[in-house]
Amino acid sequence: xxxxxxxxxxxxxxxxxxxxxxxxxxxxxxxxxxxxxxxxxxxxxxxxxxxxxxxxxxxxxxxxxxxxxxxxxxxxxxxxxxxxxxxxxxxxxxxxxxxxxxxxxxxxxxxxxxxxxxxxxxxxxxxxxxxxxxxxxxxxxxxxxxxxxxxxxxxxxxxxxxxxxxxxxxxxxxxxxxxxxxxxxxxxxxxxxxxxxxxxxxxxxxxxxxxxxxxxxxxxxxxxxxxxxxxxxxxxxxxxxxxxxxxxxxxxxxxxxxxxxxxxxxxxxxxxxxxxxxxxxxxxxxxxxxxxxxxxxxxxxxxxxxxxxxxxxxxxxxxxxxxxxxxxxxxxxxxxxxxxxxxxxxxxxxxxxxxxxxxxxxxxxxx
Amino acid sequence: xxxxxxxxxxxxxxxxxxxxxxxxxxxxxxxxxxxxxxxxxxxxxxxxxxxxxxxxxxxxxxxxxxxxxxxxxxxxxxxxxxxxxxxxxxxxxxxxxxxxxxxxxxxxxxxxxxxxxxxxxxxxxxxxxxxxxxxxxxxxxxxxxxxxxxxxxxxxxxxxxxxxxxxxxxxxxxxxxxxxxxxxxxxxxxxxxxxxxxxxxxxxxxxxxxxxxxxxxxxxxxxxxxxxxxxxxxxxxxxxxxxxxxxxxxxxxxxxxxxxxxxxxxxxxxxxxxxxxxxxxxxxxxxxxxxxxxxxxxxxxxxxxxxxxxxxxxxxxxxxxxxxxxxxxxxxxxxxxx
Numbered sequence: 042x043x044x045x046x047x048x049x050x051x052x053x054x055x056x057x058x059x060x061x062x063x064x065x066x067x068x069x070x071x072x073x074x075x076x077x078x079x080x081x082x083x084x085x086x087x088x089x090x091x092x093x094x095x096x097x098x099x100x101x102x103x104x105x106x107x108x109x110x111x112x113x114x115x116x117x118x119x120x121x122x123x124x125x126x127x128x129x130x131x132x133x134x135x136x137x138x139x140x141x142x143x144x145x146x147x148x149x150x151x152x153x154x155x156x157x158x159x160x161x162x163x164x165x166x167x168x169x170x171x172x173x174x175x176x177x178x179x180x181x182x183x184x185x186x187x188x189x190x191x192x193x194x195x196x197x198x199x200x201x202x203x204x205x206x207x208x209x210x211x212x213x214x215x216x217x218x219x220x221x222x223x224x225x226x227x228x229x230x231x232x233x234x235x236x237x238x239x240x241x242x243x244x245x246x247x248x249x250x251x252x253x254x255x256x257x258x259x260x261x262x263x264x265x266x267x268x269x270x271x272x273x274x275x276x277x278x279x280x281x282x283x284x285x286x287x288x289x290x291x292x293x294x295x296x297x298x299x300x301x302x303x304x305x306x307x308x309x310x311x312x313x314x315x316x317x318x319x320x321x322x323x324x325x326x327x328x329x330x331x332x333x334x335x336x337x338x339x340x341x342x343x344x345x346x347x348x349x350x351x352x353x354x355x356x357x358x359x360x361x362x363x364x365x366x367x368x369x370x371x372x373x374x375x376x377x378x379x380x381x382x383x384x385x386x387x388x389x390x391x392x393x394x395x396x397x398x399x400x401x402x403x404x405x406x407x408x
Numbered sequence: 409x410x411x412x413x414x415x416x417x418x419x420x421x422x423x424x425x426x427x428x429x430x431x432x433x434x435x436x437x438x439x440x441x442x443x444x445x446x447x448x449x450x451x452x453x454x455x456x457x458x459x460x461x462x463x464x465x466x467x468x469x470x471x472x473x474x475x476x477x478x479x480x481x482x483x484x485x486x487x488x489x490x491x492x493x494x495x496x497x498x499x500x501x502x503x504x505x506x507x508x509x510x511x512x513x514x515x516x517x518x519x520x521x522x523x524x525x526x527x528x529x530x531x532x533x534x535x536x537x538x539x540x541x542x543x544x545x546x547x548x549x550x551x552x553x554x555x556x557x558x559x560x561x562x563x564x565x566x567x568x569x570x571x572x573x574x575x576x577x578x579x580x581x582x583x584x585x586x587x588x589x590x591x592x593x594x595x596x597x598x599x600x601x602x603x604x605x606x607x608x609x610x611x612x613x614x615x616x617x618x619x620x621x622x623x624x625x626x627x628x629x630x631x632x633x634x635x636x637x638x639x640x641x642x643x644x645x646x647x648x649x650x651x652x653x654x655x656x657x658x659x660x661x662x663x664x665x666x667x668x669x670x671x672x673x674x675x676x677x678x679x680x681x682x683x684x685x686x687x688x689x690x691x692x693x694x695x696x697x698x699x700x701x702x703x704x705x706x707x708x709x710x711x712x713x714x715x716x717x718x719x720x721x722x723x724x725x726x727x728x729x730x731x732x733x734x735x736x737x738x739x740x741x742x743x744x745x746x
Contacts, residue, residue: 123667167723167727171727171730173726173727173730174680174681176484176670176680177674177680177726178723178726180667180670180671180674180722181671181719181722181723181726182719182723183667183719184667184671184715184718184719184722185716185719185720185722185723186719187715187716187719188713188714188715188716188717188718188719188720189716191712191713191715191716192710192712192713192715192716194712195712196712298664299663299664302486302545302548302549305545306545306546306549309542309545315539315541315542316539345556345561347552347553347555347556347659348553348556348557349553350549350550350552350553351549351550351553351554351557353549354545354546354547354548354549354550354553355546355550357542357545357546358532358536358538358542358543358546358547358550361536361538361539361542362532362536362537362538365536365537365538366535366536366537369537381535388527388531391524391527392524392528394524395521395524395525398498398521399498399554399558402498402501402502402505403498403501403558403559403560405501405505405506406501406504406505406562406564407560407562
């Protein structure tokens with residue numbers, strides 16, 4: 042990881058190595074997958090390569106994207122934030138609640154952003170200062186913030202937002218009808234990318250992710266950095282909440298239920314190591330595009346949303362599994378222990394039985 | 409961990425035993441909560457209410473114990489909720505289509521299907537070297553998608569189910585409802601397994617230090633594979649009980665349940681970084697979650713505030729637990745910081 046041995050005997054081999062490293066990057070695989078999906082999509086449906094359709098579908102993924110950017114920071118430091126979707130719901134619900142009370146919509150939006158910052162600060166405080174594990178803290182606030190959304194709105198939905206507000210979620214820019222949420226996402230993606238790759242703060246994130254103790258001993262303000270990234274996460278979740286409220290034109294407390302796992306999926310598929318310490322900002326953005334295109338294409342041919350998740354889940358696992366297995370096979374030179382072959386056969390038989398039973402047992406009911 | 413402090417005074421070793429009894433802080437928290445609620449709502453401290461709480465947490469205990477074994481090995485199983493949903497749907501379909509399938513057979517079928525799903529997780533994690541959180545995040549959506557694929561969007565209603573299947577969880581031929589007896593049996597077996605068998609001890613060894621366990625000749629990969637199979641098996645058992653108790657199998661059965669099982673473990677003092685956790689702790693953790701839910705209803709907190717209060721109390725429990733534990737460790741001078 043760290044460049045400890047700069048022993049370059051010849052310049053050419055070094056440059057070859059650099060070239061190979063560049064082209065073996067995770068991001069190229071994502072680009073390849075995106076091209077495959079675009080090709081397959083254009084073959085399957087004539088409506089796939091329609092920019093207007095595509096732009097409309099884009100806005101479905103921008104809230105996810107806005108929350109994904111700080112998630113990249115958080116996972117690079119080896120932490121995790123399970124509370125983002127709940128924070129989104131709580132902030133959108135506050136916006137809706139204040140709107141029902143007759144508060145000006147922009148004041149309400151400001152309050153929602155402030156609440157997002159406070160929510161992130163509470164996470165950050167418990168993680169950075171009280172030193173509780175991020176998984177534990179954000180699991181607790183996952184329930185707490187979602188609960189606050191229900192406490193604010195109850196079983197009603199807030200609606201009747203003014204058109205100048207819903208324009209934020211439904212409006213478009215330019216001849217290609219780029220959604221405003223996409224403009225916002227691009228804007229923030231550039232800022233987060235610059236911070237991650239061009240600033241000291243960005244280097245701190247990788248340092249903490251590689252070894253928190255080493256980071257602390259080398260003078261990295263670990264607690265302050267952690268506090269900052271969780272506040273950022275809260276802020277971006279609140280922004281996503283405002284956008285989603287504007288897009289739907291209404292707010293219900295169960296909005297974005299389960300979205301935290303979708304955000305983490307995009308981040309990890311983008312090549313951010315879940316253990317922390319490595320990854321780029323480009324990877325997750327490409328992964329978001331890939332997921333968006335796949336879901337868009339499958340939606341066009343009437344695949345149910347939940348069944349689409351099978352493809353996304355498989356993609357997530359295979360993307361990490363394949364390089365590992367390929368590496369293992371290469372190292373073993375095809376020599377397998379008899380026990381593992383036997384275990385493999387037994388497992389394959391079990392999985393085959395499961396698949397057979399899966400299709401066989403549903404027939405009497407569905408026919 | 410197991411270092412015996414010889415030559416210490418009687419009181420000091422008693423104190424150390426208390427420190428090692430990690431469930432102490434959660435027990436204190438539960439007692440405080442019970443006293444506070446009992447003052448406000450006397451109906452809380454009755455045998456009937458106690459039974460209601462036990463009924464409500466039985467399924468959680470079963471799945472959370474599997475989750476605990478996974479967490480001890482430094483993993484996590486996020487797919488438990490989808491395994492419960494998928495197995496509940498498959499077994500319910502089977503029972504409705506073939507009424508000859510008796511309840512014990514349905515239980516075995518559920519555990520078998522669950523174990524296969526769990527072994528799929530295990531293969532990806534051990535042979536494929538995919539980090540557990542990613543592997544089970546993936547199978548969380550795959551298994552949930554399979555519920556939709558399997559059922560085609562339909563569900564099984566109460567009136568379609570055979571009577572014997574519906575009675576499975578609720579009947580009480582041995583005095584207490586079956587579902588509670590299942591949870592007690594599972595807890596007992598897991599306790600014996602973890603404390604008195606070699607593979608059970610291996611789980612702790614692998615979680616405390618995988619490299620050392622490997623050097624000591626413990627089959628690390630096989631142990632890790634095993635805990636995911638067990639987690640799937642227990643989820644499969646819980647699935648059949650779930651379908652029987654709620655008399656339905658729906659596409660969203662147990663949606664979001666995975667985080668509840670992790671919460672029960674965390675509140676019960678299971679170290680999220682692996683290596684430690686006890687059956688008693690998880691039972692107390694699940695009991696605390698169940699008590700909170702029950703208490704909020706009894707003290708007539710608005711249903712819309714219940715989730716928020718629940719989340720807040722979980723947070724407080726975790727903070728109080730870590731504070732008490734750190735204080736005790738400081739006092740005892742063991743210096744084992746979390």
